[in-house]
Amino acid sequence: SQQGEEDPQALSIQEGENATMNCSYKTSINNLQWYRQNSGRGLVHLILIRSNEREKHSGRLRVTLDTSKKSSSLLITASRAADTASYFCATRRQGGSEKLVFGKGTKLTVNP
Amino acid sequence: DGGITQSPKYLFRKEGQNVTLSCEQNLNHDAMYWYRQDPGQGLRLIYYSQIVNDFQKGDIAEGYSVSREKKESFPLTVTSAQKNPTAFYLCASSADPSRGGVNQPQHFGDGTRLSIL
Numbered sequence: 761s762q763q764g765e766e767d768p769q770a771l772s773i774q775e776g777e778n779a780t781m782n783c784s785y786k787t788s789i790n791n792l793q794w795y796r797q798n799s800g801r802g803l804v805h806l807i808l809i810r811s812n813e814r815e816k817h818s819g820r821l822r823v824t825l826d827t828s829k830k831s832s833s834l835l836i837t838a839s840r841a842a843d844t845a846s847y848f849c850a851t852r853r854q855g856g857s858e859k860l861v862f863g864k865g866t867k868l869t870v871n872p
Numbered sequence: 873d874g875g876i877t878q879s880p881k882y883l884f885r886k887e888g889q890n891v892t893l894s895c896e897q898n899l900n901h902d903a904m905y906w907y908r909q910d911p912g913q914g915l916r917l918i919y920y921s922q923i924v925n926d927f928q929k930g931d932i933a934e935g936y937s938v939s940r941e942k943k944e945s946f947p948l949t950v951t952s953a954q955k956n957p958t959a960f961y962l963c964a965s966s967a968d969p970s971r972g973g974v975n976q977p978q979h980f981g982d983g984t985r986l987s988i989l
Contacts, residue, residue: 790974802876802962802980803915808974848914858903858922859930859967860978862914 764865770824772869777835780861781866783849784829790852792825792832793860797846806834806847811854876909876949878981884989885950893948893960893984895963902968904946905978908958908961920967950986957988960985972989 766847767782791810795803809816809825809832816823822835836843846867850860873953876897885891897904903922907915923942935954943944946965950957963981967973 793977795980799986800983802878803964803978804980805977808975808977846898852969852974857974858920858928859917862907862916864912864914 763841766859766866768866769818769864770869771870772871773840775870777839777870778869779839779843779868779870781834781847781868783832783834783863785832785849785851785861786830787829787851788854790854790857791811792823793850793852794821794823794834795848795850795862797848797865799845803848833853836868839868839870841870851867874909874983876963876979878961878984880984881913881982882987883984885986886989890949890951893950893961893963893986895946895948895966895981896944897946897963898944899965899979900943901965901979902943902971903966903973904940905964906930906936906946906948907937907962908963909962909983913963917969918948922970925951956986964974 765784793808794806797803807818807823809823816861820837825832825848846865848862879894901958905920906918909915916932918936919938921927937949961984966978967976
């Protein structure tokens with residue numbers, strides 16, 4: 761069953777703007793991961809944040825995790841047209857850690 | 873270069889036919905996974921394997937079968953029992969989460985798009 765739910769489902773911005781995507785989940789987790797998918801391609805791992813971490817950075821990406829609210833956000837700063845893709849969060853639950861549970865994704869369009 | 877190779881990229885199935893999707897990895901990962909993705913949807917787990925000669929059903933295993941005879945290979949067969957097979961199929965691999973790999977990401981192939989003729 762799907763646990764992560766991304767919000768918004770679609771986001772359209774101009775190049776140079778920041779993009780924020782949110783993910784909510786329902787159960788206790790070991791970690792939360794964000795992936796990117798270009799149209800017609802496989803998923804590429806972006807960043808992993810553990811349950812005892814609150815914020816993590818990687819280049820223009822910033823991920824936050826609030827376990828009390830069971831939510832995470834992905835911020836892409838100074839977006840580029842090449843950032844156009846779908847972004848998925850995935851959670852690895854405590855006690856069921858063999859599997860990742862993916863949300864339905866946010867489709868981001870960055871207009872040049 | 874290490875990675876995951878899925879083949880073919882496109883596949884067409886006739887009524888009543890079984891088809892097999894190939895997935896090969898050279899990342900030396902113990903765990904491998906098959907997902908189904910429908911348009912505008914997330915990924916749903918079909919089967920996964922954490923070790924050679926062993927595999928477990930995921931959330932939507934009905935109409936599918938797998939084998940894991942080699943560490944590098946995890947083929948998926950879409951059987952005629954799967955009445956709605958049209959989808960994008962993704963294979964992934966990772967370090968085994970149950971043996972120290974819980975904070976490791978999954979690595980994905982570029983998918984196979986299956987359609988019905």
